[in-house]
Amino acid sequence: MNLKKYFTLAIIFTVSAFTVWAQNPVIRDQFSADPTARVFNGKVYVFPSHDIPAPPNKNLRENWFCMPDYHVFSSENLSDWTDHGVIVSQNKVPWVDSTSYSMWAPDCIERNGKYYFYFPANKNVAGPNGRKGFGIGVAIADKPEGPYVPQENAIDGIFGIDPNVLIDKDGQAYLYYSMGNIYVAKLKENMTELASKPVAIDNLPTKGMKEGPFVFERNGKYYLTFPHVENKTERLEYAMGDSPEGPFTMTGVIMDESETGCWTNHHSMIEYNNQWYLFYHHNDYSPHFDKNRSVCIDSLFFNADGTIQKVIPTKRGVGLTAANEKIQLDRYSDKSENVKIVFNDTTNTFAGWKTVLENKDAWISYNAVNFEKKNTAKVVVNARALNGGKVELRIDAADGPVLAEISVPEGSEMTVSKTKISKVKPGIHNLFVVAANNNPVEIDWISFE
Structure with a gap:
């Protein structure tokens, strides 16, 4: 037994500003995946996707993802989470195929007092190429909890999933998403239209699936993080650059692939009360079916040169327990x-x-x-x-x-x-x-x- 490890962990929790408790998974009454965490108004909000068991008689793909809507959760201590209920549903978005159960990984960002929720789903009308495929839509609210009003149409010019938005220090907003490659495009001030044509980001792995981009800036460096199948299942990797559009240089692994067989992982990172955290998912509550997943949190640390220390997933999670x-x-x-x-x-x-x-x-x-x-x-x-x-x-x-x-x-x-x-x-x-x-x-x- 490594007593030094326990002493180190005790020091980390003692010097932290927190007096909270938590264990993984953090959402314990429903399946939740693809968590995007954001800090709004002094609270942490998590915008995950919502896995459910496939309803019968819906002609859905067998043993596949089934995701009908989105909830939003908030917490001030990373342990006690409030479920604010459904904020967007496949049944209430005009452009979405309401029979597809394909509301995958979302994001949310605040600008000028408005909250913009970005989400992918299958379209209900075929495009010029005859394909329905995935679009990315936006729903807008005055509060992070909602209510959110979906826009009539998906964002024009995008065929993809897993949206992520970064507003840079100069005010320019960038939309990242995936579909084979990872793409970036500028957004207009209204946050609902593209200001530039999407461009595939270079210098990323060409072998193995990559998806779920999450981009953030720290100390002048931009981190492009994403799940990638290097071997058999997804692990979390990252590249670093000096600009939101790159070029990026592949840098390392944030979290290794699951040892217990969850094929996907999907994540986000935030700094909250001077500590960084990694939000991710795993199939803890569904060990025999990895399409039903649950949100987890672990602490994230950086080296002096800005590189990310690898995160070992824990059951214990973050914070103190009373x-x-x-x-x-x-x-x-x-x-x-x-x-x-x-x-x-x-x-x-x-x-x-x-x-x-x-x-x-x-x-x-x-x-x-x-x-x-x-x-x-x-x-x-x-x-x-x-x-x-x-x-x-x-x-x-x-x-x-x-x-x-x-x-x-x-x-x-x-x-x-x-x-x-x-x-x-x-x-x-x-x-x-x-x-x-x-x-x-x-x-x-x-x-x-």
Whole structure:
């Protein structure tokens, strides 16, 4: 076990301005993908696409993406997210084929007090070449939450998906999108029409699918980031340049391809309260069907030369967790090999997961728990053990001081029990739960009071 890693993580969370808690995925009651995050009015807004299981009798492509509408979510602490409901639906956009379920990755940008929501979908009328294909439309609102009013027509001159908009420091707006290549075009002041013909961006990989561009500027450098299939599934890569239109130079990998088989990844980056974050998706709630995905967040860091440090996706996510909240150990920081994470209910994956400590000395850790209150006296555990079990609650290391020895009663149902703990010094601590005998123990959550 790498104790240095835990010390480093504790330092990161301690010096951060945040006193928040979170675990991945961050949207836990529906599927969500392709997250574009933006900071508006001191809040973080996420504009994802919306995966659903394919409705029956719709003549849809089997085992494919099915995406009917868009929600918008907001948060001030990156943990508690408010769903503001549907903002654009395939049934209410004049130019969209309302039977196509093809509302893929969107974006949203603010200009002069108006919010411009860009989204792709299949058209309901064929173009001059006889193809319907994908168009990109715009819906406009006075608030980031909406209501949004879709424009009558898609943007003229575009055949593509995955729109992304950058407003440069001189006020010029650029629209990026993908369709085989990644394209860039200038937008007019009205944000709904092109001011230049789209141009394919050079010097990007020519082999393997690339899509989902997200462009941002930092310290005078422009970052063109995008998913790319270098091997078998998408990984997140980036190129850097001195201009919004390039030229760009391929620079590195932001996140490796998934080890658990999610074919897509799609992302955005923001700086919020002096910390950068990577928003992305994975099929956590749908492990056997990777077209139903969920939004996740991890911290993002830059090297001194401006290059991006590779992000290792975590279950733990970002922020601090308050000790008096339900701590989901299954969203762990690290664990031993003899620990399993399984769904509470395989028929309803949104019910979340539980941790199974299989035998003696199995351990799981959860970092950056905020013990603000001086009088923390008990640990509350929701757990079960068919033959009865015991676990030790330790602090800051698997072999660290024992806060409590917890007896889990024999039985087949999850049972909430309370145990007195040793005094905890107020501050930020990493928790370790260690099996004290060979009887398997299943833990849903723990908390402190």
